[in-house]
Amino acid sequence: MKTVSRLRAFFARLRFVPARRRLLDEMSNELDSHLELLTDRYVRSGMDPDDARLAARRQLGNTTRVREDIYTMNSIEWLGAVAHDLRYACRVLAKSPGFSGAAIATLALGIGATTAIFSVVYSVLFKPLPYTEPEQIYAAEIVVPERREQFPSLPASVQAYLTWRDARSDFSDMATLRPWECNLTGDVEPERVGGARVSANLFSFLGVSLASGRGFAADEEQPGNERVVVISDALWRRRYGADSTLVGRSISINGESHQVIGIAAPSVLVPTGTLLHPLVPFASRVDIWKPIAPTNRELKSESWDHGVLVRLATGGNLEAGRQQLEGIVNEMVRVQMPNLKTAVIVQLVPIREIYAGKVRLRLFMLLGASALLLLTACASLANLLLARVATRANEFATRLALGAGRARIVSLMVAEAAVVTVIGGTIGVALATYGASGLAAYGPEDVRLLATTRLNLPMLAFAIAASFVTALACSLYPAWRASRYDMAAALQEGGRTSFGGGRAGRSRRVLVGVEIALATALLASAGLLLHSFINVMQADRGYQIEDVLVADISLFGERYAKAPSRVEFYRELVSNVRALPGVLAAGTISDLPAVASSIGASRTILHPTDRIFQQVVLMRPVAMIRSVTSGYFAASGTALKAGRFLTDDEPEPVAVISESLARRLWPEESSASIVGRQFRQSNTDSPLVTVAGVVADARPGGMDREPLPVVYRPYDQWTSGPMALVVRTAHDSAALAPAVRSTIRAMDPNLPILAMRTMREIVSSTVGERQFQVMLTSVFAVLALLLGAVGLYGVVSYSVACSTRDIGLRMALGALRADVIRWVFSHGMRPVLVGLFAGLVGAVAVAIALRSLLFEVAPTDPLALGLVSLVLLLTSGLACYLPARRAARVDPVVALRS
């Protein structure tokens, strides 16, 4: 109670403080007026004016005293002292701009980097997803134990989804979604956008609302009713100019008319890319949703390509629900394939894992790196402040000698720390804001989806508090030492200390060691990641990366309804492109091996001797089926290992297979002897296909997955959907893009062409996450190195400055310049060597823990660690050399006289 009323009184008084001078003037006026009125009164009662004034004065009393009382009442003494201290602190800091700049920059970096990273990490890993009860939502995946090596898990089939949905289980609701490619035509330019076929309840399942219009009705899942779409806010604005009358109108998708029934809210979050499942590859943006409408034929087909989301009922048991789903799917398998002896497993993945699972480790590593940076910043700040002990001790001794209380000195130091923290913190907030929006804008896809640019305030407060406490502790330490000083001794010594001596010197060296260790750990981590990145980029993927241009083309509509017309189109396209000047080779392929999201059709490959499919299905490899036109291998630079490439005119069913498939099908045989062998695709009565050639395995761009076994079929024998045109050029492949584009336009102006990209761009986009991490870690490492070097430089220069007299004496007694340099070096580099060693050990420990982020690099990679040590030693050497050179230039005569 007492504190409360005291606080209230304080704030009541605080209101009068800013106006205290004006209030005093006004009171003085009132007193003057009072005096005049009193005098008048006495004069009127017949007094002599002089006597009247005297009497009035007497009656009014001591007005000076009154004025003083009022001024005191309206001011808060310590507040004035604080203002004074702050002004003084600003003056002190302005007088040594080098020190202040370094301290402020250090703080700003530490606060900015940590807050930016933490804000992003929080929004990606911890902030609740924008769904109704998101923690109840799981993705259901199927694991076939015999297939685990090749496919860790599989998505569901539409039958499995429907059976699960209609069965009673611990799940209150289920939804399904699968990728759908949309070619928009009509109104404006033809355009290809990413879409999804979804169960009618998807939006209500997730609990996301539409911006306008309605969601799907249940009967729109029936074939014939499904020509309705919901489009994204972005597409609505971009393509339809935010036309409010669009809902209810029809648009042409893939040559068919669809009615737009709703527009999704701008913030709607749905899985894109391969987030939901590696085998359910959506486009990098999903802009159109259409209900699934499984036809009888689709219900009978065995396509395991549907992502399924389930919502656990309130009070439902997750494990019981999982077993129910598992039982249902096993029963389905038993009914459909009675001979299949396997028990599939259903696994449920929390939806948070879908969005953040892949980046969690990387984000934590970045968070760790930024924490190290904050630590380094604090250590560096501590060092900068401690380094001023030598000069400050003298100042404090003088202050104490002149009668300053300890409280005053403490308050001075608090003021300095506060000024540095406030300025550094302000710059830090600006850095963090830019940093967070940069991360959200340029980060890899899965980070971008969830990242917000809003700063995490608790983290910001923590970073600022940590810096302030560091600044304060390190400013108070010298003050505290000074207050215990024998003042006379300190003054007599005149600020001299022997080289790096004393407790302050020791703690500074320890701090330098810590900084160097942290910088080494960060540098070494960055080095290992960078080496991994270089390895990834240089790895042999089985195809060329340079001078290759890629354009995605999909054919749709009446004109291409029949397969022969598509075959004809691609044949003509390839021969037209090949005729362009500067083109060395051209061909098309259904799914580019470089892109993780294009996995395409897959089939179980059977030996010609297999009789009953179900007996052998789990023993035979599953291969991706890719259709190609003849020029593809030459255009992509895929190496032939045996046999021949495909031609445009293959009378018999033939295929080129990848090495890994050859090894799996005929493990004992050489590539050459496999040519001419035959196999079947997924059915014991499907036609036999002859192996024409064996080619090198094609690895995904990011090298993050084992190469998949592939069967390449001639396009006219296996006509699939969209194709990618691959063009090998003599020189700059990007320069050829306009010519290729106009060739396609000339053949059919209605075809949407996705942006043409070079193979290097495609590969780079698949290593985005890795690149992002290498970049950020390197930035942190370089900053830490700079901080460490500045800290070291500060310590050594101060030591040199403080022992000028010592050095002078040594030189007067015959020490050579080289001796002085060696002496300074040996003192400066000792903590560096200790720190370097500790940092390397730490980095190796971190690298072992994060081994999955490395690529063909050992945690003790001598190249990375060696280079890092070299960089660190050179930088530290420079930081020591500059002050050492200054020491060697000391003129003994001047030094001894000063």
Add this chain to the structure above:
Amino acid sequence: MAKGSPPAKTDVLQGTLDLMVLSTLEGLGPLHGYGIARRIEQISDAALRLNEGTVYTSLMRLQHRGWISATWGTSENNRKARYYAITPSGRRQLTAETKNWERIAGVIARLLRTVQQP
């Protein structure tokens, strides 16, 4: 806080002066400092010797507490003057203090009577 007026001339206790100022403003409505001093003089019939300057210290103190408020007006001699008025919270305070004062005055009166009749 303000220290008291010099002892030689102080016959009015600090808290008492605040109470007198409050009750004056309650009784007469908004007044300037001079008016308050006159009123106190009139009421006390010159029995109290008041350092009139201390009225201003009291006025500032009462403003801090929020018991009175000040507005600008024109005084009798046509000078700009501050007029002070009691606030609702000042009125509450006055009631409470008056009761308190009466209670203490009663106690002291009884005490003095017992001392006088041994």
